[in-house]
Amino acid sequence: MWYNGLLDLSVWQLVAITLVMTHVTIISVTIYLHRYSAHRALELNAGLKHFFRFWLWLTTGQNTREWTAIHRKHHAKCETVDDPHSPVIKGLSTVLRKGAELYRAEAENPETLRIYGKNCPDDWIERKLYTPYPLLGIAFMAVIDLLLFGALGMTVWAVQMMWIPFWAAGVINGLGHAVGYRNFECRDAATNLIPWGIVVGGEELHNNHHTYPNSAKLSVKAWEFDMGWAWIKVLSALRLAKVARVAPIAHRVAGKGHLDMDTAMAILNNRFQIMAQYRKLVIAPLVGQELAKADASVRHQFHRAKRLLSRETSLLDDGHHQRIQGMLEHSQALKVIYEKRLALQQIWVKTSSNGHDMLAAIKEWVHEAEASGIQSLREFADQLKTYSLRPATA
Numbered sequence: 001m002w003y004n005g006l007l008d009l010s011v012w013q014l015v016a017i018t019l020v021m022t023h024v025t026i027i028s029v030t031i032y033l034h035r036y037s038a039h040r041a042l043e044l045n046a047g048l049k050h051f052f053r054f055w056l057w058l059t060t061g062q063n064t065r066e067w068t069a070i071h072r073k074h075h076a077k078c079e080t081v082d083d084p085h086s087p088v089i090k091g092l093s094t095v096l097r098k099g100a101e102l103y104r105a106e107a108e109n110p111e112t113l114r115i116y117g118k119n120c121p122d123d124w125i126e127r128k129l130y131t132p133y134p135l136l137g138i139a140f141m142a143v144i145d146l147l148l149f150g151a152l153g154m155t156v157w158a159v160q161m162m163w164i165p166f167w168a169a170g171v172i173n174g175l176g177h178a179v180g181y182r183n184f185e186c187r188d189a190a191t192n193l194i195p196w197g198i199v200v201g202g203e204e205l206h207n208n209h210h211t212y213p214n215s216a217k218l219s220v221k222a223w224e225f226d227m228g229w230a231w232i233k234v235l236s237a238l239r240l241a242k243v244a245r246v247a248p249i250a251h252r253v254a255g256k257g258h259l260d261m262d263t264a265m266a267i268l269n270n271r272f273q274i275m276a277q278y279r280k281l282v283i284a285p286l287v288g289q290e291l292a293k294a295d296a297s298v299r300h301q302f303h304r305a306k307r308l309l310s311r312e313t314s315l316l317d318d319g320h321h322q323r324i325q326g327m328l329e330h331s332q333a334l335k336v337i338y339e340k341r342l343a344l345q346q347i348w349v350k351t352s353s354n355g356h357d358m359l360a361a362i363k364e365w366v367h368e369a370e371a372s373g374i375q376s377l378r379e380f381a382d383q384l385k386t387y388s389l390r391p392a393t394a
Contacts, residue, residue, distance in 0.1 A: 004149075029056070035216050039214050040214070042242060058141040059163075064126070065120035087174050099169030103169055141157060182207045183208060183211070184272040190206045192208060201231075212248075250270040251266065263385060271348050284306050286337055287306045289333075366385070
């Protein structure tokens, strides 16, 4: 009958095909719009790029230049008043409920498109169809769903239309800056929602992405999974994609006991991994030791001490600073490792443009760490000497 559509599918078949189509939309966003267009982390076959553009026109009405410009501005102005969709500034509830509206408002800002929308498609079909008629693609998709799936096709279409506004504009842009875990203390509040990026194609690994925005691979830890990267590997095998950049690998050379320029550059390239190691190898064990020794009357001062002492300082509020100060007043050892953590971060902030200055600063930091009398700090200083830009050769 006509109301079952040309394919006459069962309800469960409709559910399955809806999930497949929404997954194609997610992959189009994460691979084409995000990793390719916004960050140029990979190259894509010309035909594949046009397929992604066409599919996004049908299922989202999104324009490549608008999406790219807004996302680039988000990175450039993250967690400031100029960030198009920061829950830190605009409030989590606002971003969750009005993520798509925030996107549309920013898309109407010509300065955003001019500054951040460079190197995006500007061919005939973009100028004459995709850009001026975004709603036409959505309407065309509605007709296709109605013809193929009958009356329930309108439900399929409705799910397609809400998929990106809900998952990307709401969940990733909202919850991805509010809840979850952080592998790295990047300079914004980005979090990894879960370690398995399947539903949103890997975008769930948002902290990893904000730490290494130009990486085509969003998973970092061995137990994390990035569905978008899995598809990129498939496309690469089919010669439809070519990876340009991934997150740097921290190489260590066993037995290396001296600091040289190679070490300094390796430390700069892998600074986020190194600071994560500092949290694990220096801050965490010392907090445990100090907590065990602390009197019951001051033990509350050490609540979430590991997290606070390793947190990016720009994300700390006045209450956090007061709690940190209270901890440091009760523990000279914590005071030393906290100050040494800040000093280590300042090395690449102040000297990254001059390798010789960086090497000298790292040598001085290591010397002071070795003389601190704190065993975990001394061991970490020894570990720093083993870093290299290249893996050990056999």
